[in-house]
Amino acid sequence: MNKKNLIRSAIALVVGILVIGLGDAFLGSFAVRILNLSAIYIILALSLNLLVGFTGLFSLGHAGFMAVGAYVSALLTMTPAQKTMNFFLTPIVPWLANIQVPFILALLIAGLCAAFVGLLIGAPALRLRDDYLAIATLGFAEIIRVLITNAQPLTNGAQGLKAIPKYSTTWVVWGFAALTAAFLVMLLRSSYGRTIKAVRDDEIAAEAMGVNVFRVKVTSFVISSFWAGVGGALLGHMITTIDPKMFNLILTFNILLIVVLGGNGSITGSILGAIIVTVMMEALRFLDMPMNLIFFKTNGLPGLRMVIFSLMLMVVVLYRQRGLMGNKEFSWDMVANLRAVIGLKPRNKGGR
Amino acid sequence: MLRTDSVSMRFGGLTAVADFNVQIEKNEIVGLIGPNGAGKTTAFNTITGVYKPTEGKIFFKGKDVTGAKPHHITEMGIARTFQNIRLFKDMNVLENVLVATHLRMDVGVFASTFHLPGYLRKEKQAREFAMELLESVGLTNQTEESAISLPYGKQRRLEIVRALATKPSLLLLDEPAAGMNPQETLELMDFIVGIRDRFDLTILLIEHHMQVVMGVCSRMYVLDYGITIAHGNPSEIQANPKVIEAYLGVD
Numbered sequence A: 001m002n003k004k005n006l007i008r009s010a011i012a013l014v015v016g017i018l019v020i021g022l023g024d025a026f027l028g029s030f031a032v033r034i035l036n037l038s039a040i041y042i043i044l045a046l047s048l049n050l051l052v053g054f055t056g057l058f059s060l061g062h063a064g065f066m067a068v069g070a071y072v073s074a075l076l077t078m079t080p081a082q083k084t085m086n087f088f089l090t091p092i093v094p095w096l097a098n099i100q101v102p103f104i105l106a107l108l109i110a111g112l113c114a115a116f117v118g119l120l121i122g123a124p125a126l127r128l129r130d131d132y133l134a135i136a137t138l139g140f141a142e143i144i145r146v147l148i149t150n151a152q153p154l155t156n157g158a159q160g161l162k163a164i165p166k167y168s169t170t171w172v173v174w175g176f177a178a179l180t181a182a183f184l185v186m187l188l189r190s191s192y193g194r195t196i197k198a199v200r201d202d203e204i205a206a207e208a209m210g211v212n213v214f215r216v217k218v219t220s221f222v223i224s225s226f227w228a229g230v231g232g233a234l235l236g237h238m239i240t241t242i243d244p245k246m247f248n249l250i251l252t253f254n255i256l257l258i259v260v261l262g263g264n265g266s267i268t269g270s271i272l273g274a275i276i277v278t279v280m281m282e283a284l285r286f287l288d289m290p291m292n293l294i295f296f297k298t299n300g301l302p303g304l305r306m307v308i309f310s311l312m313l314m315v316v317v318l319y320r321q322r323g324l325m326g327n328k329e330f331s332w333d334m335v336a337n338l339r340a341v342i343g344l345k346p347r348n349k350g351g352r
Numbered sequence B: 001m002l003r004t005d006s007v008s009m010r011f012g013g014l015t016a017v018a019d020f021n022v023q024i025e026k027n028e029i030v031g032l033i034g035p036n037g038a039g040k041t042t043a044f045n046t047i048t049g050v051y052k053p054t055e056g057k058i059f060f061k062g063k064d065v066t067g068a069k070p071h072h073i074t075e076m077g078i079a080r081t082f083q084n085i086r087l088f089k090d091m092n093v094l095e096n097v098l099v100a101t102h103l104r105m106d107v108g109v110f111a112s113t114f115h116l117p118g119y120l121r122k123e124k125q126a127r128e129f130a131m132e133l134l135e136s137v138g139l140t141n142q143t144e145e146s147a148i149s150l151p152y153g154k155q156r157r158l159e160i161v162r163a164l165a166t167k168p169s170l171l172l173l174d175e176p177a178a179g180m181n182p183q184e185t186l187e188l189m190d191f192i193v194g195i196r197d198r199f200d201l202t203i204l205l206i207e208h209h210m211q212v213v214m215g216v217c218s219r220m221y222v223l224d225y226g227i228t229i230a231h232g233n234p235s236e237i238q239a240n241p242k243v244i245e246a247y248l249g250v251d
């Protein structure tokens, strides 16, 4: 990176922080919610992209790991009084009733629990052929939901948990989004990260170069589960109410949508995708509401929003097979080249 | 160095390799030749653990390595290239070689990700080694290029240095001269002798056309329909009527 680009990046960073700070200070609660949801979706999309885009593993279990993280962190941070209030049908198990730990510690434990579950699922499932992994992880996510629904003394079952402490402030969620991105960049640029990408590109060649392919897949799966757990926990602390129904396949699908839309194997693509999809999801919410157009009236078509989304995904996949960013990362040369394409500036040589 | 003991490999009803016995001594360059579909690549795949032989045993440095996993085999010191080049397609030239250096770096995911001092030192050494290897095949000016955008001949040489980056003692080359012109092939054979001396290697080399390897191999094995039909030094092989027949039948 040359000096000019370094300065540009520094300015972009400051602008980004300013936008977040100003947004937090002056936007209404609905807009702040979108702002914060974007950050959480960034964490979730990045963690899924590590699997799908960088390791070449197709997993459909993301919501399951989020659920683990969300429940663990919620149960570890609620006060004993809040717990008693929540568990009015079946009392909570005694050993959990009085535990309360600081938020950051709860978040770490949430991530570690999700990672551990990831290890339990990944170790057998990653021995299967790749196409079975999707089925196995899908099954796992459903099992987690059933377990949570039925483990009443531990999870309060189908009633879910209410009044979870609202710790996910704007700075917390964006801080964690930045942390996740930095972690992944460091990992993927390291020697170990190269072996992850080698497994994606060609398993047979990777093995022949001494890469323990199974081990690399499990490691990647566990790391991905960790961040999914953290993301799920932050989500719980943002919306303050969780229940097992929330963590369904649609949630996993939404995250997958972000990854594909942004670009499989692009960190900046996932960040961009998460912001676009979150904002659009909320901005297009009116589509599901009753509409009064000049010529006709609708009583609201629930699901129209998802239709529009699916169409968007199809258009992107048709015209840009590899998502908005492909597997490239954002760079200033890219901006320069883009400007050249639309005729604003001479083309920048040797950009990548 | 390497010894196979009556190795056979069957796929369903098809016997791709039957009763295969080779013995290779340290620092030898040995050829494995034969017409299309003779079972040469399959023989490589059983040695490197891609397939577990249906019968027989494989010994490397006196140790039984039959059925060991490919990455284990590489760790023990056998590296290979592929007939249909298998470079990492979304990585550049330097990264392709660096992947192979990871094996000997002995760093875990934690030290790697957090760029701990020990890791940084090893990463620097690995890069120096990779650059040194790339220099030996004249690729130092193309380290940032996508590996699969290189011309064919260079891709083959990149695959060889990538295998060398695992620091092997036995190198298996699957038709390294395929697709090269006669001039490039000659240079390649010199290069192979050169790396043998420089890295103290033993080399087993598959080739389709026996003339190509006559000059570099001290001995050769000839396969036809999975059966070892001849074995000996180049002049013996050339004069062997079975070999001539096998080749006339196909080419």
Ligand SMILES: Nc1ncnc2c1ncn2[C@@H]1O[C@H](COP(=O)(O)OP(=O)(O)OP(=O)(O)O)[C@@H](O)[C@H]1O
Binding pocket: B011, B014, B015, B016, B034, B035, B036, B037, B038, B039, B040, B041, B042, B043, B083, B208
């Ligand atoms: N995985 C497999 N499953 C079934 N049959 C196989 C498999 N691998 C190889 N064969 C068969 O085994 C035989 C030997 O193939 P192999 O690739 O070893 O030949 P080769 O000597 O390397 O030929 P070439 O010169 O074309 O590379 C062929 O008939 C091939 O079709």
Ligand SMILES: [Mg+2]
Binding pocket: B040, B041, B042, B083
């Ligand atoms: Mg072959």
